[in-house]
């Protein structure tokens with residue numbers, strides 16, 4: 826049975842495993858100019874940053890994990906964004922990362938985690954919650970839409986490669 830709880834330091838090795846392979850729709854995995862080992866490193870560092878924020882500032886950051894026994898099978902990272910909140914004068918929530926292990930996807934677990942996440946945002950008084958995802962990431966988009974999210978903006982990333990080698 827899968828249950829949900831706050832992250833513990835001992836979860837980090839398993840979380841790194843998930844983060845380093847989960848985001849195949851994201852631009853760094855799709856960019857053949859980037860070294861795949863560095864791409865993995867990027868996701869691991871990003872994960873570490875989000876876990877650390879939840880330990881250092883738990884009022885504004887939360888990191889929930891889904892566990893089956895000792896096995897960590899997914900996570901979601903949440904924050905009340907300081908800059909957006911102080912500028913727009915309402916509590917502005919952001920989902921910073923969200924992933925499940927392969928084999929645990931498309932079984933309703935993501936929707937359950939998202940529900941827990943939204944409960945935390947409600948408890949913090951958030952008026953709005955944003956999440957960024959890739960336009961190709963249909964499972965993620967549908968999971969968010971099922972929870973009531975709607976697309977309000979879709980952007981482009983432009984790159985100029987300055988290196989000649």
Ligand SMILES: CC(C)(COP(=O)(O)OP(=O)(O)OC[C@H]1O[C@@H](n2cnc3c(N)ncnc32)[C@H](O)[C@@H]1OP(=O)(O)O)[C@@H](O)C(=O)NCCC(=O)NCCS
Pocket residue numbers: 847848849850922923924925926929930931932933934935936937957958959962963964965966967968969971
């Ligand atoms: C995004 C993710 C967390 C969603 O969790 P999930 O457990 O797979 O989602 P759910 O099973 O709750 O599905 C919710 C809805 O999304 C859609 N969906 C989920 N997986 C799908 C798939 N593989 N193909 C098509 N639709 C899918 C369905 O509409 C589903 O509702 P339904 O089961 O009633 O049809 C998970 O797929 C994942 O870890 N993906 C890899 C990491 C990632 O891309 N994270 C998103 C970063 S923004």
